Amino acid sequence: MKELVIGFLIALFVSSYMNSNAPAPFQNGWNFGAANLGLPDPINDVNAGTFQGEVLDSHTPVLAEFYTQSDPHSTAMKPALSQLATESQGFVRIVRIDADANAALTQRYDIKSYPSFVLFKEGKAVNGTSGEMEKKDLENWVKKELDIPTNQ
Secondary structure, three states: OOOHHHHHHHHHHHHHHHHOOOOOOOOEEOOOOOOOOOEEOOOEEEOOOOOOHHHHHHOEEEEEEEOOOOOOHHHHHHHHHHHHHHOOOOOOEEEEEEOOOOOHHHHOOOOOOOEEEEEOOOOOOEEEOOOOOHHHHHHHHHHOOOOOOOOO
């Protein structure tokens, strides 16, 4: 009987998890990068409904990547962004915004090409850049904008 109850509770948990907005394991929401540890992705996906709380109300500076799923340069940036998010030591949070699904945000920040990056500090857009780049170059740009010394 104990196994039946445990099985029911597990099924209930999985069912409620699958019906939530949480990413399913082994899909886009989980990072299986170089370390292949299966840890949750350190980058949050943000949309128009969560933008205020995740970006504008953040006490930590936020680097927002505007991307499209069909753009190969946006796809190529994902590992570098995940690594930067993991290694950032809290000086910046990184979020991704699907430009196709969030046209109002894309228009609001005058995004014209992908990937594009907008750095937010204290609820305001400080600066932006665009194009595929190496993690080190993106990290140096962010640190320069936030007046943080770089380890070039």
